[in-house]
Amino acid sequence: MPQKTDFHSRFAQALQDPQINTRPLLKPTGTANQRRRFDVYRNNRAVSLIDNLRSAYPAIFRLVGEDFFNAAARNYIDRHPPTGPVMAEYGGEFGDYMAAMPNTDSVPYLADIASLEWQRLQSYHSANSPVLNINELAKIDSAELVNLRLQRHPAFSAIQSRWPIGSIWTICTSDAESATSPAEVDMQRSESVVVTRPGLEVLTNVIPATGYLFLNALVQGKTIGDAAEPALTEDPTFDTGSHLAGLVALGVFSDINFTTE
Amino acid sequence: MSTTNNTRKATIIAGSLALALSQAAAIQTASAGAKEKCYGISLAGQNDCAAGPGTTCAGTSTVDYQGNAWTLVPAGDCAKFGVEETQAEFELPEERVGSLEALDRDLPTDS
Amino acid sequence: MCLKPQHYEDILRDQPDIGWFEVHAENYLGAGGAPLHYLETIRERYPLSIHGVGLSIGSADGLDTNHLERVAKLVERFEPESFSEHLAWSTHDNHFYSDLLPVPYNQHTEDLVCNHIDQVQTRLRRPMLLENPANYLELNDTVTSESNFINNVVQRTGCGLLLDVNNVYVSARNCHYNALDYMKSLPLQSVGEIHLAGHAVDDSIPDEALLIDAHDRAVSTAVWKLYDQLIQLTGARPTLIEWDTNIPAWQVLLNEMVKADLLLNQPPARLAHATEN
Numbered sequence: 001m002p003q004k005t006d007f008h009s010r011f012a013q014a015l016q017d018p019q020i021n022t023r024p025l026l027k028p029t030g031t032a033n034q035r036r037r038f039d040v041y042r043n044n045r046a047v048s049l050i051d052n053l054r055s056a057y058p059a060i061f062r063l064v065g066e067d068f069f070n071a072a073a074r075n076y077i078d079r080h081p082p083t084g085p086v087m088a089e090y091g092g093e094f095g096d097y098m099a100a101m102p103n104t105d106s107v108p109y110l111a112d113i114a115s116l117e118w119q120r121l122q123s124y125h126s127a128n129s130p131v132l133n134i135n136e137l138a139k140i141d142s143a144e145l146v147n148l149r150l151q152r153h154p155a156f157s158a159i160q161s162r163w164p165i166g167s168i169w170t171i172c173t174s175d176a177e178s179a180t181s182p183a184e185v186d187m188q189r190s191e192s193v194v195v196t197r198p199g200l201e202v203l204t205n206v207i208p209a210t211g212y213l214f215l216n217a218l219v220q221g222k223t224i225g226d227a228a229e230p231a232l233t234e235d236p237t238f239d240t241g242s243h244l245a246g247l248v249a250l251g252v253f254s255d256i257n258f259t260t261e
Numbered sequence: 262m263s264t265t266n267n268t269r270k271a272t273i274i275a276g277s278l279a280l281a282l283s284q285a286a287a288i289q290t291a292s293a294g295a296k297e298k299c300y301g302i303s304l305a306g307q308n309d310c311a312a313g314p315g316t317t318c319a320g321t322s323t324v325d326y327q328g329n330a331w332t333l334v335p336a337g338d339c340a341k342f343g344v345e346e347t348q349a350e351f352e353l354p355e356e357r358v359g360s361l362e363a364l365d366r367d368l369p370t371d372s
Numbered sequence: 373m374c375l376k377p378q379h380y381e382d383i384l385r386d387q388p389d390i391g392w393f394e395v396h397a398e399n400y401l402g403a404g405g406a407p408l409h410y411l412e413t414i415r416e417r418y419p420l421s422i423h424g425v426g427l428s429i430g431s432a433d434g435l436d437t438n439h440l441e442r443v444a445k446l447v448e449r450f451e452p453e454s455f456s457e458h459l460a461w462s463t464h465d466n467h468f469y470s471d472l473l474p475v476p477y478n479q480h481t482e483d484l485v486c487n488h489i490d491q492v493q494t495r496l497r498r499p500m501l502l503e504n505p506a507n508y509l510e511l512n513d514t515v516t517s518e519s520n521f522i523n524n525v526v527q528r529t530g531c532g533l534l535l536d537v538n539n540v541y542v543s544a545r546n547c548h549y550n551a552l553d554y555m556k557s558l559p560l561q562s563v564g565e566i567h568l569a570g571h572a573v574d575d576s577i578p579d580e581a582l583l584i585d586a587h588d589r590a591v592s593t594a595v596w597k598l599y600d601q602l603i604q605l606t607g608a609r610p611t612l613i614e615w616d617t618n619i620p621a622w623q624v625l626l627n628e629m630v631k632a633d634l635l636l637n638q639p640p641a642r643l644a645h646a647t648e649n
Contacts, residue, residue: 315398
C-alpha cells in the first residue's frame with residue numbers, strides 16, 4: 001500500500017508507530033527533545049483507551065493483574081482500534097482477544113467473565129422499557145398461558161458458562177476484605193448468569209441450569225408450554241410456574257406477546 | 262413424543278403455572294416495594310451504577326505502558342481459583358442439572 | 373460545573389446553587405439507563421451546556437454524519453444553553469484516536485474547519501463555540517498564527533469562542549510565547565464560555581518543563597491570574613472548572629467554583645449571557 005503523504009495520515013501513522021521519525025512533521029525549533037512532545041499525544045491515546053477498557057472490565061483487571069491487562073490492552077488497541085468516539089461502545093471483542101493470547105491457560109474462564117462484564121455495560125446503557133408485572137400473567141387462565149410468548153426486555157441478556165463465572169465475578173468486583181476466598185469456589189460448578197435492568201441498576205443473578213434451558217427457549221420465541229419441554233426432559237420435577245415467576249421478577253421480559261399459534 | 266404424553270405434560274405445566282403465578286402475585290402484593298428475591302442468586306459485586314468508560318478532553322501525564330503481553334502471564338490478585346491444566350478440558354458433570362437449593366448452598370453469601 | 377456520575381446523587385440531594393452544568397456529549401449517547409435519567413433530572417433543575425469531544429472538527433475526511441446526527445438528537449432533547457467543540461481532530465480513516473490532535477494552521481485546514489463548523493451549525497440550527505487547543509509542539513505545515521486562524525474561522529462561520537485559559541497558559545509555556553498577548557489577539561467579543569483546569573508538569577528535563585493539560589488537580593495560581601486578566605477584558609462570562617481525572621469530592625469542586633465566583637465578583641455566572649453574541 002502506498003504511504004499517504006497528507007498531514008493527517010502522516011501524523012496518524014506516527015501516533016501508532018513510535019519507530020516513525022516525527023521530525024518532518026514538526027517545526028525545526030531550537031527546542032530539545034521534540035520526541036517527548038510528540039509522545040504526549042501517543043501517551044494520551046494509549047492511556048485513555050487502556051483506562052476505558054479498564055473501566056469496562058474491572059473483574060478481568062483483577063483476574064489478570066495490571067501488567068498483563070495493560071499489555072494486552074495495548075496490543076488490542078493496535079489490532080482493534082475504536083472506530084467511533086463513544087467509549088461505552090468500544091471493546092466488545094477484548095475478552096475473546098485476551099482469551100486467544102498465549103499464557104492464559106490458567107484463566108480459562110476469561111472470555112466468559114469478559115462477556116458478562118460487556119453484557120452488564122450494554123445493559124446499563126440500553127433502552128428504557130417497563131418490565132412485565134407478574135400480575136399480568138396471574139390474570140390469565142393457565143390453559144391459555146401455555147400458548148403465550150413473552151417479549152424480552154431490551155436490557156436483558158444471559159450467559160451460560162461451564163465455569164462458576166457468577167461466583168468468580170462477584171469475588172473480583174468485591175472489596176478484597178469482604179470477599180469470599182477464591183479457594184472456596186467450587187470450580188466444578190457451571191453457572192448460568194442473567195443480566196437485567198428493571199430500573200436504573202443492573203442486576204446480576206445466577207439461575208439454575210434448567211431455568212436457563214427454559215429461559216433460552218422463551219427468548220427464542222417459543223410459547224411458555226413449548227419452552228418448558230427441554231427443562232422437563234432434563235428434570236421431570238421442573239416447576240415451570242416457579243421458574244417463570246422468578247424470571248419475570250428478575251425483569252427478563254417487557255411484555256406478553258399476544259400473537260399465539 | 263406421543264399426543265397423550267404431550268397432553269399430560271401440558272396439564273402439568275398449566276397446573277404449575279396456575280399455582281406459582283397466583284402465589285407470586287400474592288407475595289408481590291403483600292410486600293409491594295420490598296426487595297423480595299425468590300429466584301436466582303443475586304450477586305453482590307458492583308451492582309451499583311458504575312458508569313463504565315467515558316470520554317475526557319484532557320491529556321494525561323501517565324506514560325504509555327508498552328509491556329510485551331506475549332511474554333507476560335496473568336497474575337491478578339484474585340486469580341487463585343485453582344484451575345489446573347487438566348481442568349481446561351473437563352466436561353460438564355452429569356449431575357449438573359441444577360436446582361434452586363443446590364445452588365443456594367455453596368454460593369458465596371452477599372456481604 | 374462539570375457533571376460527573378460520581379456526583380449525581382450529591383447534586384440531587386443538596387441541589388447546590390450552581391449556575392449550570394456541562395456534560396460531554398459522547399457520554400450520553402446510549403439508548404437509555406442511568407446516565408440519561410440523571411441528566412434529565414438535573415436538566416429539570418439547572419441549565420446545561422453540552423461539550424463535544426468527538427466530532428473531529430479538524431478532520432481531513434469530512435465529519436462523521438452518523439455521529440453528528442446522534443449529537444444533534446441529544447442537543448434537541450436537552451436544549452442546552454450552548455454546544456461547544458474543539459479546534460482539533462481525533463478521527464482519521466475510520467479510526468478514532470481518542471485524543472485531541474493538533475491542526476496545522478494554513479488555508480487548507482482553515483477551509484476544512486470552516487466547512488465542518490458550517491455543517492455542525494446548520495444541523496444544530498444554532499451557533500457553536502470553538503475551543504482553543506492545548507499545544508505541545510509546533511507543526512511544520514503551520515504558516516500562520518493560531519490567533520489569526522481562530523479570528524478567520526470566527527469571522528467566516530459566525531461561531532463563538534470557548535476560551536480555555538489553562539490551554540492558553542499550557543500552550544504559551546510549551547511554545548514560548550506570552551499568554552496575555554495571545555489572548556488579547558483573539559476575538560474576545562466572541563467569547564461565550566471560559567474553561568479553567570489544572571495541569572501537570574513534566575519536569576524530567578531541567579529548564580524545559582513540559583506542561584500537560586491533565587485536568588487532574590486544582591487550577592494553578594498562574595491560570596487564576598490569567599483568568600482575572602481575561603475577565604477584565606471580556607467582562608463576566610460563564611466559567612467552568614474542568615476536573616476529569618482524580619475527581620475530588622463534591623465539596624472540593626464547589627470550593628474551586630467559589631474562587632471563580634469571587635473573581636467574577638457577582639453571583640454564579642448564568643449561561644444566558646453566552647448566546648447573546
